[in-house]
Amino acid sequence: MRPLDNVKILDLSRVYAAPAGTMILADLGAEVIRVEHPAGSDSMRGWGPFINGESTYYICANRNKKSITLNLKDQSDKEVLLDLVKKADVIIDNFKAGDMKKMGLDYEQLKQINPRIIQCSVTGFGQTGPLAAEPGFDPVIQAMSGLMDVTGHPDGEATKVGVPIADILTSHYVVIGILSALRMRDMTGKGQFIDLALLDVQMSSLANVASAYLNTGFKSNRLGNQHNNVAPxxxxxxxxxxxxxxxxxxxxxxxxxxxxxxxxxxxxxxxxxxxxxxxxxxxxxxxxxxxxxxxxxxxxxxxxxxxxxxxxxxxxxxxxxxxxQVVARNLVGEIEHPSYGTVKFVKNPLQHSELNISYEYGAPQLGEHTDDLLKINKN
CATH class of the missing domain: 3.30.1540.10 (formyl-coa transferase, domain 3)
Structure with missing residues (x-):
């Protein structure tokens, strides 16, 4: 038994932040179905290096999921998605603000089909404000949030973090937001809309740097490997x-x-x-x-x-x-995929006394489960 065994999530998202969040939810037992365009809509699939033709970048955010291909501009395919929405608990996307409404898939329309649906939209800048319609990528968010200005050596240029930290932190808030919405639905019976922005997340993650500025006006500088407040x-x-x-x-x-x-x-x-x-x-x-x-x-x-x-x-x-220490914690796992073979990955760090996280599926190939899911949906 896993905490999200009865939760179904439709994942219309791409790249890292939202897919990495739904992967964590899949680890916790949710059935996560990636909905992709038949020609492919996730640019991460093309980012190397590759293992037997599959992107290692894509693999790191998509285990334990299934994939169905639908062209949402085609009315019959859109109807398939709407049928899936009727039986789903969550739908997540990272289209630009306004795009889901243009497709007839915004929360106000989806809740007419399923009042219990929870929709999470992940964007660079959120659904409001002057930049709402602009695309937001991790390095841009790191730059705009001030993170780069406090990262690097004092005599060097502003520097981004070596991993997509804004995306990674946002993926965690995807999980927090969806879990809290599911808990609220347990109490009210109603779904809701989650507006999650990378810039908001990164600003909230400035932690002591933000607190120092907001409360005293102190402006942190780049200090290399030193600390803003502590020595040595x-x-x-x-x-x-x-x-x-x-x-x-x-x-x-x-x-x-x-x-x-x-x-x-x-x-x-x-x-x-x-x-x-x-x-x-x-x-x-x-x-x-x-x-x-x-x-x-x-x-x-x-x-x-x-x-x-x-x-x-x-x-x-x-x-x-x-x-x-890493070896002792058994942090590296393996999944067998019928097409691209053995994949190694860093396991989910959650270790509960009563939770057994299983790793059943490698990251799905484009449309790998389309036929099976369509058959199930008709029944």
């Missing part, structure tokens, strides 16, 4: 490579000073509080850098663990997957 809290070079040190509390700083045999820093007027350490961070970091170069990363990690101070290697992707 950055990457230092060891004799064999970089290591992240996070000395986040006064107690940890005392232990850190003991660890590196610099107890005098605890009472040093430059370093005895976090605020003073931030003011004198360049001096402090230079002192620490001279010390960290005297040992290997493993030697420092052993000491950090001994003194209960957070720290970790700056790993390559290969090293990240090889580290014992």
């Amino acid at each position: 809290y950055q990457v230092f070079e060891c004799s064999d490579g970089p290591l992240m040190f996070c000395v986040g509390t006064e107690d940890q700083f005392k232990k850190f000073c003991q660890m590196i045999n610099r107890e005098g820093w605890v009472t040093d007027e430059r370093f005895k509080t976090n605020s003073l350490r931030k003011q004198n961070e360049d001096v402090l970091a230079a002192y620490i850098s001279d010390i960290t170069k005297t040992k290997t990363r493993d030697e420092w990690l052993e000491l950090l663990q001994q003194y209960k101070i957070p720290g970790g290697r700056v790993n390559t992707i290969e090293e990240a997957f090889q580290q014992p």
Whole structure:
């Protein structure tokens, strides 16, 4: 038994944010049916690298789903979709604002067919405002939200995050929004419309940077691997490579000073509080850098663990997957697909004592389940 075993979702979305959200819901048991144009409507299918002709980018957001092809400009195909809506719980799309209404598929029209339907529309900028009709892509959202301005080194250019973070965060809000709407429907019997915008999500995810600006006017700067508010809290070079040190509390700083045999820093007027350490961070970091170069990363990690101070290697992707903690958590899974073979993926991180997430389907090929779904829908 899984929490969403009786939930049916029609997924009209493309690219990453919305599909990654419905994949999480599929992991939790929902039947997710991707509705795509017969000629293909998801540009992610064409993004390499590929495994036996299938995009690894597409694969990472579409496991445990089925695919049906419908041309929604064709009235007979549109009728098929509307029949599916009658039996569905959720329909999700990421068309530009207004496009679903033009197709006769906006919430006001769909709820006439199914009053319990929940519609989630994921767009770059939402259904209102001067940019509502504009397309929004992850790097654009990272730029507009201010995220890029606080990412990168002080003397370098504004830098985007190395993964599509606005899309990823939005995918999580897809899940939160749909689950909360389903819970509300349990209480009221009514569906609702969810207006979810990438820019809104990324703005809300500015966290401490936003709070500092809104409440004090403090404008965070690019600090590379340093922290806006805490020191020492950055990457230092060891004799064999970089290591992240996070000395986040006064107690940890005392232990850190003991660890590196610099107890005098605890009472040093430059370093005895976090605020003073931030003011004198360049001096402090230079002192620490001279010390960290005297040992290997493993030697420092052993000491950090001994003194209960957070720290970790700056790993390559290969090293990240090889580290014992990741292996011990059994985070990599495999799915067999009849057309493109064995696919490896990072498992859903949810580990409930009473939840057994299963991985039944590889990401579907275009229209892979059309005939079967049409037969089921007629019955």
